[in-house]
Amino acid sequence: MWSADEIARLCYERFSELPKRGKPETGREWTLLAAVVKVSEAPSPDQAEQRRVEKEVVSLGTGTKCIGRSAMSSRGNVLNDSHAEVIARRGFIRYLTEQLRRVVVGEDSSVFCPRDERGKWRLRSGVSFLFFTSHTPCGDASIISMIDSQPQPCLPIRKEEHTNWTDEVPGDTDGGRTLKRQKKGEECRACKCPRLQTEEEEEEEAHRPSEASFEEHSTPARCSAAGPDDQGEDRGPEDLEEHAWDVHRTGAKCVPGAPRDPQLAGQDYHSLGVLRVKPGRGEPTLSLSCSDKLARWAVLGCQGALLSHYLHGPIYLSAVVTGKCSYSLPAMQRALISRCAGVTGLPAGFCVRVPQLLQSSLEFEHSHAQTERRHQHSQGRVSPCGAAISWCAVPDRPLDVTANGYKQGVTRKALGTEKSRSLICKAELFRCFLDLLAVTKNSQLPQSLRGKELKTYWDYKQASQTYQLAWMQLRMQAFSLWLRSPRDLLLFH
Numbered sequence: 001m002w003s004a005d006e007i008a009r010l011c012y013e014r015f016s017e018l019p020k021r022g023k024p025e026t027g028r029e030w031t032l033l034a035a036v037v038k039v040s041e042a043p044s045p046d047q048a049e050q051r052r053v054e055k056e057v058v059s060l061g062t063g064t065k066c067i068g069r070s071a072m073s074s075r076g077n078v079l080n081d082s083h084a085e086v087i088a089r090r091g092f093i094r095y096l097t098e099q100l101r102r103v104v105v106g107e108d109s110s111v112f113c114p115r116d117e118r119g120k121w122r123l124r125s126g127v128s129f130l131f132f133t134s135h136t137p138c139g140d141a142s143i144i145s146m147i148d149s150q151p152q153p154c155l156p157i158r159k160e161e162h163t164n165w166t167d168e169v170p171g172d173t174d175g176g177r178t179l180k181r182q183k184k185g186e187e188c189r190a191c192k193c194p195r196l197q198t199e200e201e202e203e204e205e206a207h208r209p210s211e212a213s214f215e216e217h218s219t220p221a222r223c224s225a226a227g228p229d230d231q232g233e234d235r236g237p238e239d240l241e242e243h244a245w246d247v248h249r250t251g252a253k254c255v256p257g258a259p260r261d262p263q264l265a266g267q268d269y270h271s272l273g274v275l276r277v278k279p280g281r282g283e284p285t286l287s288l289s290c291s292d293k294l295a296r297w298a299v300l301g302c303q304g305a306l307l308s309h310y311l312h313g314p315i316y317l318s319a320v321v322t323g324k325c326s327y328s329l330p331a332m333q334r335a336l337i338s339r340c341a342g343v344t345g346l347p348a349g350f351c352v353r354v355p356q357l358l359q360s361s362l363e364f365e366h367s368h369a370q371t372e373r374r375h376q377h378s379q380g381r382v383s384p385c386g387a388a389i390s391w392c393a394v395p396d397r398p399l400d401v402t403a404n405g406y407k408q409g410v411t412r413k414a415l416g417t418e419k420s421r422s423l424i425c426k427a428e429l430f431r432c433f434l435d436l437l438a439v440t441k442n443s444q445l446p447q448s449l450r451g452k453e454l455k456t457y458w459d460y461k462q463a464s465q466t467y468q469l470a471w472m473q474l475r476m477q478a479f480s481l482w483l484r485s486p487r488d489l490l491l492f493h
């Protein structure tokens with residue numbers, strides 16, 4: 001029907017067709033890409049032939065950053081979390097809202113058709129959605145044993161390669177795989193992955209004023225040879241052998257109340273299966289890691305509380321396809337599926353939907369690894385791209401480029417105005433929902449919205465009772481430590 005490579009190619013092509021604005025500078029900036037792909041199976045007119053399958057990217061996102069608590073807005077007009085996966089999902093909600101608007105006003109939609117129940121719609125037969133991500137999602141899925149990792153970006157380091165840890169072996173003929181002491185900005189010569197920062201360097205970055213509240217996606221893979229306590233001290237061979245059994249690490253920190261990472265050597269560095277918040281270089285963020293969010297979507301669907309008013313059931317992802325990067329199927333299964341597998345008592349229509357997990361052999365041209373490979377010294381330091389691109393298949397303004405949670409290029413004076421806000425921020429998605437409500441005839445109004453005095457974003461979300469019930473079950477049984485947005489940030493209207 002489709003292959004992982006076919007999906008990856010489709011998403012990379014869609015990205016390459018977009019205008020340059022917000023794209024990373026090749027060889028200097030890296031970014032992450034995620035997308036939602038619609039798969040439609042149509043019965044072939046000739047029964048003897050295979051069913052016709054159409055694939056279409058309906059939402060695409062890039063981005064690596066996440067804002068800190070103090071930059072969040074009570075007006076819903078800033079994007080808190082700009083990791084590619086979250087941008088792609090928010091664009092998908094925009095796309096679904098537009099498809100619902102079409103059916104509600106009597107236009108044709110390739111996605112929805114009426115359901116018997118008044119005011120509810122369901123997916124057309126043969127239509128499904130799958131998720132593509134160019135990289136392993138941050139958080140739990142990124143905690144990968146070096147041994148399991150396929151392909152391995154960091155070669156497990158063997159004892160004999162380290163007889164000369166601080167200096168290059170004279171007459172080195174092993175293609176530069178021998179380690180030597182590294183300085184800031186240099187990369188590990190065993191694996192070409194960036195050296196871990198020292199604590200002083202992290203401090204320095206944490207206090208850089210322009211970026212203090214804007215957090216990066218964690219560096220996708222870190223070198224096994226340099227632990228967080230590595231300050232350039234010489235290491236004994238026995239330490240190095242231990243590190244051959246190390247894990248790729250995530251910068252996402254355990255949520256408050258969860259067992260903390262033991263930070264011991266090798267595979268005991270991290271706690272596994274724990275909810276994590278996105279990494280911070282200054283203040284902590286309130287955004288859960290992409291692993292956690294994908295796990296949540298596998299139970300609650302991707303449509304969110306608002307659109308659930310209009311839908312017969314949640315919209316689940318049939319597959320999660322990952323691009324070429326350090327990847328482990330067991331880690332993906334643990335992070336995205338196992339943690340919620342035992343959740344029961346979900347309301348009708350909800351279930352624990354296990355997506356198919358696949359990896360493509362095709363790498364994103366702006367991945368961290370590709371950028372390192374193409375980097376030239378004259379370009380300055382390799383860094384994550386500060387912009388986030390959202391594109392979705394809607395007729396009106398499909399493209400939205402942001403930086404620091406607001407439209408890119410907005411002046412400081414214009415911050416907070418309607419013009420400065422992203423088309424996928426909470427306030428805009430709420431406005432689209434209210435527009436949908438405004439064109440819905442009274443006779444078509446979903447039951448959950450009848451006879452209620454609803455005003456704020458929070459009111460409309462809470463009124464989505466079936467969705468809230470499912471969320472309560474998921475929280476109680478699997479994700480009790482999930483951080484919730486302060487209510488006063490959700491009372492806009």
Ligand SMILES: [Zn+2]
Pocket residue numbers: 083084085137138217289290291
């Ligand atoms: Zn992420």
